[in-house]
Amino acid sequence: EVQLVETGGGLIQPGGSLRLSCAASGFTVSSNYMSWVRQAPGKGLEWVSVIYSGGSTYYADSVKGRFTISRDNSKNTLYLQMNSLRAEDTAVYYCARDWGVGATPWFDPWGQGTLVTVSS
């Protein structure tokens, strides 16, 4: 069964750093595109970042220069390193398998999400 499990969320002060993890099972992270998508409380979905199977990475303008997506092939795990956090980064962060190869990308499946709260 394909499954994604996010961990690492929590309460962090503005300006702080946090690393989210997304453990995958049932498929190989390094052979796929993987994305992070977030959802602020009561708001819609916002794509954050993608890492391609070849290692290329891309970011939404709202997080560029502050967030870094990466993966550990030995652990079959995706990461999102978040630095210089702001109140507006408060959201549930989802990881998702990104079907972007050769077509308009889409996301399936999704993890259950992990909540990041940026507040003093």
Added chain:
Amino acid sequence: SYELTQPPSVSVSPGQTARITCSGDALPKQYAYWYQQKPGQAPVLVIYKDSERPSGIPERFSGSSSGTTVTLTISGVQAEDEADYYCQSADSSGTRVFGGGTKLTVL
């Protein structure tokens, strides 16, 4: 930046047909996808590549495309279909984009 536009809300009675639209300039050249999200849950893909239905999604869910607008249609709406629905596509550079979401209320 590229935008996908959805109505904020749609209301229907049980058994009726719900139609949720999504408009975007790049939709004639890019596929659209639809996700269902119930409170406290992760999104679930219900339509891919404009009109394809993933396995396990009820037949009452269908999708269509015409020009710059795509439509999610739910025929014979049931109480369990009450949820937020998001369309998603990409711009010409591949940047992933979501619509603002539509809250479907089953009266």
